[in-house]
Amino acid sequence: MRSKEEMFLYFLNDMYSIETATLSLTKDLANKARGPAKRRDLEEHVKKTKHQMVRLKAIIHHRGGSVAIAKATAFSFLSIGLNTFQWAQTDRTQEELRMIYDALRIENVEIGSYKALIAMAKSLNDEWATSELQKSLDEEIAMSGRTEKQLSDALEQAA
Numbered sequence: 831m832r833s834k835e836e837m838f839l840y841f842l843n844d845m846y847s848i849e850t851a852t853l854s855l856t857k858d859l860a861n862k863a864r865g866p867a868k869r870r871d872l873e874e875h876v877k878k879t880k881h882q883m884v885r886l887k888a889i890i891h892h893r894g895g896s897v898a899i900a901k902a903t904a905f906s907f908l909s910i911g912l913n914t915f916q917w918a919q920t921d922r923t924q925e926e927l928r929m930i931y932d933a934l935r936i937e938n939v940e941i942g943s944y945k946a947l948i949a950m951a952k953s954l955n956d957e958w959a960t961s962e963l964q965k966s967l968d969e970e971i972a973m974s975g976r977t978e979k980q981l982s983d984a985l986e987q988a989a
Contacts, residue, residue: 835893838947839893841943841947842895842947843890845943845947846897849886850883852879853883856875859929860873871980889951889962889963930977930980930981930984934974948960948964
């Protein structure tokens with residue numbers, strides 16, 4: 831049986847893999863974004879994702895582990911966003927709604943993952959890791975709020 835420490839390191843690496851997949855997907859979405867405001871939001875998301883990856887890497891090293899990308903996690907996570915690209919031949923409004931839908935799904939997976947990591951860090955009495963993970967959670971919640979606003983705006987325009 832794995833120790834709590836080993837499981838924490840495993841889940842940190844799992845989250846690092848998710849952020850790696852998110853970074854790739856978000857860069858692609860930024861390149862396809864319509865309008866400067868959407869492009870700026872996505873470019874800001876890319877920056878925040880990079881910061882989150884730096885934090886995760888630092889926590890992994892702080893706990894004595896090493897970074898290892900879990901390819902199975904990254905590929906299954908990417909499949910959430912791959913649906914976006916399958917809609918590329920549809921109406922632009924439908925395409926935009928699908929991209930926002932996928933982005934919101936991704937944000938909520940990340941929010942749940944960070945909440946679980948924070949609970950684990952607290953159970954290991956690691957205040958520093960808890961604080962660093964909380965920063966990433968706060969960023970994800972803010973990004974989710976912006977994505978929800980984009981969804982609301984897009985639905986209003988589609989009506």
